[in-house]
Amino acid sequence: MKIIVCVKEILDPELPPEAFEVDPNRNLALCPESVSHVLSPFDENAVEAAMRIKDLHECKITILSLGNNLHREVVKNPLTMGADEVVLLEDEAYEGGDSWATARALAQAIKRIGDYDLILCGRQAADWDAGQVGLGMAEMLSIPSISLARKIEVMNGKAVVERVCEGGYEIVEIALPALITVSNELGQPRYGTLEGVLASVAKQPIVWKPEDIGMDPSETGESGRKLKLLKLFKPVREGECEIVEAENPQEAARSLAVRLREVKII
Amino acid sequence: MAGYKNVMILGEVSEGRISPITKELLGCGKRLATDLGEELIAVFIGHEISTLAKQAIAFAADTVYSVDAPFLQDYEADPYLVSMQRVLEQEMPRILLLGQTFMGQDLAPRLAFKLKTALVLDCVDLSIAPETKLLLRTKPVYGGKALACFTSESYPQMATVRSKSMQAAERADSKKGKMIQVKANLDPSSFRTKILGRVTEKEEGVRLEDAEVVVAGGRGIGSAEGFKQLEELAKTLKGAVGATRAACDNEWVPTTVQIGLTGKIVAPKLYIAVGLSGSSQHMAGCSGSGTIVAINNDSRAHIFKEAKLGVIGDWKIILPAFTRKVLEIFES
Numbered sequence: 001m002k003i004i005v006c007v008k009e010i011l012d013p014e015l016p017p018e019a020f021e022v023d024p025n026r027n028l029a030l031c032p033e034s035v036s037h038v039l040s041p042f043d044e045n046a047v048e049a050a051m052r053i054k055d056l057h058e059c060k061i062t063i064l065s066l067g068n069n070l071h072r073e074v075v076k077n078p079l080t081m082g083a084d085e086v087v088l089l090e091d092e093a094y095e096g097g098d099s100w101a102t103a104r105a106l107a108q109a110i111k112r113i114g115d116y117d118l119i120l121c122g123r124q125a126a127d128w129d130a131g132q133v134g135l136g137m138a139e140m141l142s143i144p145s146i147s148l149a150r151k152i153e154v155m156n157g158k159a160v161v162e163r164v165c166e167g168g169y170e171i172v173e174i175a176l177p178a179l180i181t182v183s184n185e186l187g188q189p190r191y192g193t194l195e196g197v198l199a200s201v202a203k204q205p206i207v208w209k210p211e212d213i214g215m216d217p218s219e220t221g222e223s224g225r226k227l228k229l230l231k232l233f234k235p236v237r238e239g240e241c242e243i244v245e246a247e248n249p250q251e252a253a254r255s256l257a258v259r260l261r262e263v264k265i266i
Numbered sequence: 267m268a269g270y271k272n273v274m275i276l277g278e279v280s281e282g283r284i285s286p287i288t289k290e291l292l293g294c295g296k297r298l299a300t301d302l303g304e305e306l307i308a309v310f311i312g313h314e315i316s317t318l319a320k321q322a323i324a325f326a327a328d329t330v331y332s333v334d335a336p337f338l339q340d341y342e343a344d345p346y347l348v349s350m351q352r353v354l355e356q357e358m359p360r361i362l363l364l365g366q367t368f369m370g371q372d373l374a375p376r377l378a379f380k381l382k383t384a385l386v387l388d389c390v391d392l393s394i395a396p397e398t399k400l401l402l403r404t405k406p407v408y409g410g411k412a413l414a415c416f417t418s419e420s421y422p423q424m425a426t427v428r429s430k431s432m433q434a435a436e437r438a439d440s441k442k443g444k445m446i447q448v449k450a451n452l453d454p455s456s457f458r459t460k461i462l463g464r465v466t467e468k469e470e471g472v473r474l475e476d477a478e479v480v481v482a483g484g485r486g487i488g489s490a491e492g493f494k495q496l497e498e499l500a501k502t503l504k505g506a507v508g509a510t511r512a513a514c515d516n517e518w519v520p521t522t523v524q525i526g527l528t529g530k531i532v533a534p535k536l537y538i539a540v541g542l543s544g545s546s547q548h549m550a551g552c553s554g555s556g557t558i559v560a561i562n563n564d565s566r567a568h569i570f571k572e573a574k575l576g577v578i579g580d581w582k583i584i585l586p587a588f589t590r591k592v593l594e595i596f597e598s
Contacts, residue, residue, distance in 0.1 A: 139379035144458035226384035253587035
C-alpha cells in the first residue's frame with residue numbers, strides 16, 4: 001500500500017493574538033524569528049491516520065510539502081513518526097500561491113510520483129484556513145474523495161471512512177485510489193520514536209522545482225493564483241472587560257451572579 | 267462579464283423546512299442582488315422538497331430551482347455535484363453562495379475546481395465593490411487572528427458563508443416568484459462513494475446551537491469530571507455545555523460539543539467561558555454571543571479581552587459558588 005500525505009509548514013497557530021502582526025503594505029503575516037514554525041495540526045492528524053494504516057498493513061508513506069525555505073526539522077518531523085520519505089516542492093516560484101495554484105502543483109507532483117493508493121491531507125491549513133486544496137486535488141486527479149475523516153480503515157482495495165457530519169458521523173465506503181481529508185476528531189498524532197529520529201537524520205528530502213513536475217514558474221505560486229488578496233488586517237476589538245472584584249473568590253462569584261441578574265441576562 | 271447574471275444560493279433543509287443558514291444566505295444574497303440590480307435565485311437539492319420553493323420565495327428568492335430525486339435524500343458529493351451542474355447548465359450566476367456547513371464546505375471546493383473558478387470558504391462579510399462590481403469576500407484567517415478580503419475575476423464568484431454572520435431575510439408571504447424543476451438524470455452506478463450508515467451522537471438536553479446560555483470549558487478544566495460541574499451550571503441556566511478543541515481532543519467531552527473554527531458556531535445570549543484562554547480558533551465559534559463572561563485564573567488570558575464581565579480566580583472555587591448563587595436568585 002502506498003500513501004502520500006500532503007503537509008504544510010505554517011507559523012505556530014498557538015501564537016497569541018497579541019503577538020500576531022501583519023504587514024499591511026505587503027498583506028503578509030509578519031514572522032519574527034522568535035516565532036516557531038510547525039506543521040499544520042490537521043496535517044499531523046493526517047500523518048497519524050497514515051501511520052495507523054501502517055500499523056496494520058505493509059505500507060510506504062511519502063510526505064509531500066510545498067513552499068520555499070522550508071525548515072528541515074519541521075518537514076522531516078513525519079519521518080520521526082514513521083513515514084518513509086519526504087518530497088518537497090521547494091522554490092521561490094511556489095511562494096504566494098492560493099488554493100488553486102497549490103492544488104495544481106501538488107497534483108502535478110503526485111502524477112510524477114505516479115503509484116499511490118491513498119492521498120491524505122489535513123482538512124484545512126491552520127494559517128489561511130482555505131480548506132480547498134485536498135478536494136481540489138482530487139478533482140484535478142479525477143479520483144474520488146471524502147472530507148473530514150475521523151477514522152480510516154483500508155481493506156481489499158477500498159477504504160471505509162467515518163466522516164464527521166451534523167450531529168455525529170457517517171460511514172462511507174470509497175474505492176482506492178482516493179483522497180481523504182482528515183479532521184482533528186481522528187485523534188492526536190503520535191510522538192516520534194528514537195528509531196524514527198535516527199532514521200530521519202539520515203534521510204534527505206527529495207526536492208522538485210517547477211520544471212521537475214512539468215510546470216512553468218509562471219503557472220505556480222503567486223503567478224498561478226485565481227484569487228486576489230486585497231487586504232489582510234487585524235480585527236478591531238471593542239469594549240473592555242469589567243472584572244468583578246471581591247474579598248475572596250466565592251464573594252466574586254456571588255457578585256457576578258448578582259450583576260448578571262441586574263442587567264437581566266439571567 | 268457577459269452571460270453571467272444574478273446571485274444564486276444553494277439552500278439546505280432542516281426538519282422539512284429551510285434551515286437558518288439558508289435564510290441568512292437569502293438575506294445576504296438579496297442584498298447583493300439589489301446592489302447589482304439583479305435577481306436572487308435559490309436552489310434546493312433533496313427528496314420530497316416541494317414545499318421549500320414556496321418558503322424560499324417568501325424569504326426573498328425571485329426564482330427557485332429544485333432538483334428532487336430519491337438518491338438526493340441526504341448529502342453525498344457525487345450526486346449533489348451532478349445536480350448542481352444540471353442547474354448551472356440552465357443558469358450561470360455571477361455569484362454563487364453556499365453555507366459553511368458540512369455540505370457547503372465539502373461541495374463548494376469540488377464545484378469550484380470543476381468550474382475552474384475561485385472560491386472563498388467561511389466568509390463573514392460579502393459586498394459588491396462599487397467600481398468593479400466584483401464580489402468582495404472577507405474571511406477570518408490565521409484562526410481568526412486576522413481577516414482577509416479577496417476578489418477574483420473568474421465566474422461564478424463563489425463563497426461559503428459562516429452561520430450567524432449575515433442578517434436573515436424577512437418573511438413576506440405575499441411575494442411572488444418562479445419555481446422550476448430540474449431533472450437530475452442520475453446514474454447511481456456512477457457514484458464513487460457509498461454511504462453504509464449514519465451514527466447520531468445524541469446530545470442530551472438543549473441543542474448547543476439553539477441554547478440561550480452556553481457554559482464552555484477549556485484546557486483549564488483538566489478532566490471529564492470537571493466538566494460535570496459545568497453541566498450542573500448549564501442545567502441550572504437551562505443552557506448547554508460547549509468546549510474548546512483542546513478539551514475535546516483530550517476526550518473530556520464528546521467532539522460534538524466542540525465550539526470554534528472547526529466545530530460549532532454558537533451565538534447565545536450568555537456565554538460563560540471557564541478555564542479557557544480564548545484562542546482565536548475558539549472565539550471564531552462564539553464571538554457573536556450577546557454577553558461573554560470569563561472565569562480564568564490567568565488575568566492576562568486573551569479571553570478577558572473578549573469578555574464583557576470577568577472573574578479572575580480558580581474556577582473550582584468560583585463555579586460552585588456562582589451556581590449556588592444563581593439557584594438562590596432563581597428560587598427567590
